[in-house]
Amino acid sequence: MSAVELVCASANPDKVAxxxxxxxxxxxxxxxxxxxVPEVAEDAPTLEGNARLKAAAICEVTGLPAVADDTGLEVDALGGAPGVRSARYAGEQATYADNVRKLLTELLDAGALDASGRTARFRTVALVRYPDGREVAAEGVVEGVIAPSPRGDAGFGYDPVFVPVEGDGRTFAEMSGPEKHAISHRGRAFRALAARLAAGT
Known part of the structure; x- marks a missing residue:
């Protein structure tokens, strides 16, 4: 079976790769x-809504099937924040480091000092939009804890402070790409999406 061609709606080169x-x-x-294509305003209240906004915009402009995803880091001690605002947690022009710094500060302010109080999860929703309006979506989730300080140079975003429960104590940023993808939220979401596309659903 030939590969499916999809226009990637993301403008983030780290995410595309x-x-x-x-x-x-x-x-x-x-x-x-x-x-x-200009940036799409990600102002939906849910991850799926933001993925839909991006995929629909690219699909409309190109006339081709488009794929988009949105990811949120949900930290229990912060009531699920930053959640849908994860990429813009420290402001619209925030860098990865800005967001991580704010996250660690907020956890300290909340009194979440040990691992039991720093539980979190990454959630990704991946969605394909077709020109006829059909959609296929899938979700991936990974549980973990937030490390007290960044560790590792790989990955991007909150990877240096996210320690997956299914791992060996390393952050995502301390893992190789294949190690991370095997258990990550994005890996799970896109493998599930690919399976649905292959099945024609």
């Missing part, structure tokens, strides 16, 4: 987002 690494070119070929 990770998605392609997870899927592999044999299953899904990601076509680049047209450079002329």
């Amino acid at each position: 990770e998605i392609q690494a997870i899927l592999g070119p044999a299953e899904v070929v990601l076509l680049p987002r047209p450079s002329t």
Whole structure:
């Protein structure tokens, strides 16, 4: 069976590279987002809603099937924050380091000092939108805890402070790409999405 071609709605090169690494070119070929397409306002109240906004916008412009995802880090001690605001937690122009710094500060302010009080999960929703309006979506979740300080140089976003429960104590940023993708939220979401696409659902 030939690979499915999808226009990738993300403008984040780290995320695009990770998605392609997870899927592999044999299953899904990601076509680049047209450079002329402006940023899509991610103002939906849910991860699925934001993924839908992005995929629908790219699909409408290109006339081709488009794939988008949205990811949130849900920290229990912070009432599920940053959640849908994860990428913009420290402000609209926040860097990865800005967001991590704010997260660690908020946890200290909340009195969450040991691992039992720093439980969290990453959640990703991946969604494909077709020109005829059909959609296929899948979700991936991984449980973990927030480390007291960043560790590791790989990955991006909150990876340096997220320690997955199913791992060996390392943060995502201390793992190789394949190690991370095997258990990550994004890996699970996109493998589930690829399986649904292959099954024609």
